[in-house]
Amino acid sequence: xxxxxxxxxxxxxxxxxxxxxxxxxxxxxxxxxxxxxxxxxxxxxxxxxxxxxxxxxxxxxxxxxxxxxxxxxxxxxxxxxxxxxxxxxxxxxxxxxxxxxxxxxxxxxxxxxxxxxxxxxxxxxxxxxxxxxxxxxxxxxxxxxxxxxxxxxxxxxxxxxx
Amino acid sequence: xxxxxxxxxxxxxxxxxxxxxxxxxxxxxxxxxxxxxxxxxxxxxxxxxxxxxxxxxxxxxxxxxxxxxxxxxxxxxxxxxxxxxxxxxxxxxxxxxxxxxxxxxxxxxxxxxxxxxxxxxxxxxxxxxxxxxxxxxxxxxxxxxxxxxxxxxxxxxxxxxxxxxxxxxxxxxxxxxxxxxxxxxxxxxxxxxxxxxxxxxxxxxxxxxxxxxxxxxxxxxxxxxxxxxxxxxxxxxxxxxxxxxxxxxxxxxxxxxxxxxxxxxxxxxxxxxxxxxxxxxxxxxxxxxxxxxxxxxxxxxxxxxxxxxxxxxxxxxxxxx
Numbered sequence: 001x002x003x004x005x006x007x008x009x010x011x012x013x014x015x016x017x018x019x020x021x022x023x024x025x026x027x028x029x030x031x032x033x034x035x036x037x038x039x040x041x042x043x044x045x046x047x048x049x050x051x052x053x054x055x056x057x058x059x060x061x062x063x064x065x066x067x068x069x070x071x072x073x074x075x076x077x078x079x080x081x082x083x084x085x086x087x088x089x090x091x092x093x094x095x096x097x098x099x100x101x102x103x104x105x106x107x108x109x110x111x112x113x114x115x116x117x118x119x120x121x122x123x124x125x126x127x128x129x130x131x132x133x134x135x136x137x138x139x140x141x142x143x144x145x146x147x148x149x150x151x152x153x154x155x156x157x158x159x160x161x162x
Numbered sequence: 163x164x165x166x167x168x169x170x171x172x173x174x175x176x177x178x179x180x181x182x183x184x185x186x187x188x189x190x191x192x193x194x195x196x197x198x199x200x201x202x203x204x205x206x207x208x209x210x211x212x213x214x215x216x217x218x219x220x221x222x223x224x225x226x227x228x229x230x231x232x233x234x235x236x237x238x239x240x241x242x243x244x245x246x247x248x249x250x251x252x253x254x255x256x257x258x259x260x261x262x263x264x265x266x267x268x269x270x271x272x273x274x275x276x277x278x279x280x281x282x283x284x285x286x287x288x289x290x291x292x293x294x295x296x297x298x299x300x301x302x303x304x305x306x307x308x309x310x311x312x313x314x315x316x317x318x319x320x321x322x323x324x325x326x327x328x329x330x331x332x333x334x335x336x337x338x339x340x341x342x343x344x345x346x347x348x349x350x351x352x353x354x355x356x357x358x359x360x361x362x363x364x365x366x367x368x369x370x371x372x373x374x375x376x377x378x379x380x381x382x383x384x385x386x387x388x389x390x391x392x393x394x395x396x397x398x399x400x401x402x403x404x405x406x407x408x409x410x411x412x413x414x415x416x417x418x419x420x421x422x423x424x425x426x427x428x429x430x431x432x433x434x435x436x437x438x439x440x441x442x443x444x445x446x447x448x449x450x451x452x453x454x455x456x457x458x459x460x461x462x463x464x465x466x467x468x469x470x471x472x473x474x475x476x477x478x479x480x481x482x483x
Contacts, residue, residue: 003167023170023212026203045163046200053266059240060266065199069170070192070214114266135351136264 006069012037013081023069028052030068031078039079039109043138050137053110054078060114079109082116091157092116092150101150103141110137115151125155165202172214176327179213180302184325186211191327193235196263196271197279215327226251230295230334235327239268239276251335253441254293254360257344258285264352277313278328280320280383283354285346287314288384292360292376295333299326314383339371340364341442343434346378347426349417355379356418357426361434363391365442370394373402373438375431380412380423389431394439403431 003022010017012035019034026045031037031054043049045064052063055077082090089097092115102108111134118133119125125133130151131144139147169186173179183189188210192198201207215221221236226247233242239262242248242255249256262268262276262285276286277297290297290310297308299322308321315321322328336342346358358378364371373391378384387409389402407424414420 004169006170022167024165024167024202026164026199029164045203047196047267050264050266056269059269061270062196062266064203065195065267065270067170067192067195067199067212067214069172070195070216072172073217132351136266 008069008072010071010076012076013078021068023067025068026064027066027068027071028063031063037078037080041106041109050110051107053113055113055117058117060117079112082112092154095154095157096150099146099150099153101147107137107139111147115154119155119158123155125151163203166205166208168209169211172217174217176218179215179218179327180300182213184302187324189213191215193275194271196267224248228335230332231255232330232332233273234330235272235274237273239271239273242273243268252333253336254289254342254344255333258289261285261346274328274331277331278320278322280314280318282317282381282383283379285358285378288360288376288378290331291384291386292362292374293334295331297328298330299328301326317382341438341445343437343441345430345434357423357430359430359434361438363435363438363442370439373435375406375434377410377427380410380427385410391435394436399432399435402435403428406431
């Protein structure tokens, strides 16, 4: 017997998408496999690593701990939605580039979404704030030093320090 | 790392949700999913139906009164943590919630879901047990209240029946003569604690009249001990910790041996009793309005959990009779 499929509409980065998926399709997999938005990375698939973090109505959320069928009434923002309208990098992306806040890049989408929301809460973070902001995301390359610098630089670029 | 197949319902009304749950013995309620979905992904659980209650109306309004805090099924941990009214009426909730996983998890995770999940390593079951709160559950047969001391049956096992939905949890207010404290030790910030403890101390003047300590991550269920404290000198506190240990049965695992857990329980017992006593005394003279606001760094480097979500519950999800 084939698995029942559900028709849904997901709003991702301001665009409505129609898709047909089984109930067990994780939001992370729906974004990657069904919508082709492979910027969202899938690491541990049990909520620990933070690579799959997307914004739901602006709040960071693990897309691997949610089913696509449950994400029907929210605005989803993925890393693809963090660039400016003209295609240039957003402040957080630019800061990670300038400060070498990434090496292999696997964890980066989760950091970018998390920090984007974090800076809305704390536009002028201290170094401690910056560390706390990214405490739920794992990076195995950088040792976090440059990520913390990136957070502080992103706050400057976004005008929080002005 | 993908869940087994399941049927999915997303009811728009409570009655429909209860019927869907009653119709399948293998059905499970999905709220925040921050504990349930990992279990599904790892196939440690394989419910045949998931009843997603996130579409149900009127289950996100936290009610704060002089009696206490009533948290409905869809109130997210982040919103409860950010509420100054909640922290004023029952400060232990905020103190403990600041230790629940990471902010990202708290954005989605619910207070009630954590209680039903009944993880003895989680903070909120311990808080409900220590405060003597209760859970309100509904089924097609009606509603009932489960007192905290009848709620936790074993590791990851609550007495909520398969056809019931936990609709709200009630946390009693802090009394005028009471103080609270919370402490836990985890290997990494945001991880499950190797040991955690909360204290509720009642005073009359500078004298302790009653004192309880509750533990997480020590036994198979959250455990509350009346430590029969009458003095807060070092000797009396150490004796209280020994009395508590006599009532605990620390379990060993890959994170901490039983002996180490017992050691941590001793140290934390003394610490939280002292802090809760100081808290009660400070409150008695009006010096402790908001423990999260008043302490140096209760939120791990965060100036104010409200920052940015200035008053997430204001006007929307909070009403105070």
